[in-house]
Every structure is written in structure tokens, then in C-alpha cells.
Amino acid sequence: MTGLGPVAWPPAPIRTARLVLRESEARDRAAFIELFSSPEVRTYLGGPRPREELERAVPEVPGRRPGLFVVDLGGAMIGMVALDRREAERPGHVHPDAGEAELGYTFLPQAWGRGYAVEACAAALGWLADVLPGEPVVLCTQTANERSMRLAVKLGFTEVGRFEEYGAEQWFGVRSSAAPSG
Numbered sequence: 001m002t003g004l005g006p007v008a009w010p011p012a013p014i015r016t017a018r019l020v021l022r023e024s025e026a027r028d029r030a031a032f033i034e035l036f037s038s039p040e041v042r043t044y045l046g047g048p049r050p051r052e053e054l055e056r057a058v059p060e061v062p063g064r065r066p067g068l069f070v071v072d073l074g075g076a077m078i079g080m081v082a083l084d085r086r087e088a089e090r091p092g093h094v095h096p097d098a099g100e101a102e103l104g105y106t107f108l109p110q111a112w113g114r115g116y117a118v119e120a121c122a123a124a125l126g127w128l129a130d131v132l133p134g135e136p137v138v139l140c141t142q143t144a145n146e147r148s149m150r151l152a153v154k155l156g157f158t159e160v161g162r163f164e165e166y167g168a169e170q171w172f173g174v175r176s177s178a179a180p181s182g
Helices: 026-037 051-058 116-131 146-154
Strands: 020-022 068-073 077-085 102-105 137-142 157-167 166-177
Touching: 020 116, 026 051, 026 077, 068 116, 077 116, 102 116, 116 146, 137 146, 146 166
Parallel strands: 102 137
Antiparallel strands: 020 068, 068 077, 077 102, 137 166, 157 166
């Protein structure tokens, strides 16, 4: 896996009680466009992008990259979970040399409030703990995004700082691989 180290990608699909985490496929394109154009989803992520622009720009198989899991419920994409390296130039790090694994997630509004995000993120974090034992994971979200902050706490993240970025106060947390999952 580029960025996270010598990890084979894609892994076999990860199955939870209700979900499958898998690599993206062409059938996910409409859901990717919906995620990026949704005012609700993009409230704390810089705002929605114009649907027409996305229709032109999104590739036939979007999101096909190491670290990005499509969250599938009953054969349909309801969101995505990403594990990336946090860029050194961004504020918020727990290692002096930066580059920590960072968890990110977005879900379609119809999937909100049903526990899918905690289930999917816990599964992705469990996978990461298996392939990179002992790797701490960081998470950053706007303090205004109360849902995301509650999810971070449910996943075992502990606040280690707050800072200003993208014109808003950010909550920055860390989770050791030994933290309880979900």
C-alpha cells in the first residue's frame, strides 16, 4: 500500500455484521458523485462540488487507490473509509517526523444515525492494526462537526489538540492500535 508501508492492496473484502468494505468498482460512480456534491455531506469538508463538474471529472472507476475502502450495504455503496498518511506540512502530529496513519470517512445522509460509520471504521482500523501492528492512527475533524467528534470518541480516539485550519477550529485525536474497536 503506497504511503502506509509494505501492505498488499487491495485486501480481501472485509465483512462485518452488516457491511462489506471493498475496493471501488464502476457501479460506485454515482454514489461518489453524490458524496462530493451533497451539501449535507460536504458541510465540514469545504462545501459541495458542482454535480456537472463531477460528472465530467470523476473517472469510470472512482476512488481506486490504496487505503480507500468503499462501504457496501446490500450491494450498494453508502460511504467510504480512507486510511492515508497525514501530510507533514499540515498541523497536528504525534510523531516528530509526522506521517501518521490518518482515518477519514464520509457517508451518504441516508446512512447516518444507524451505526454504519462506527462499524465500518472499526473494521478498517482492525485491518490496519493487523497489517501494521502498533501503528497509531490520527483523526482530524472540525469541532463544529459534532457527529464526527462523537464517532471519533466511540472509535477510541483521544483528543490531543485543537488548532485552526481551513478557517475553522479542528479537533485532533489519536488512537493506539490497542484501543477497543467500535
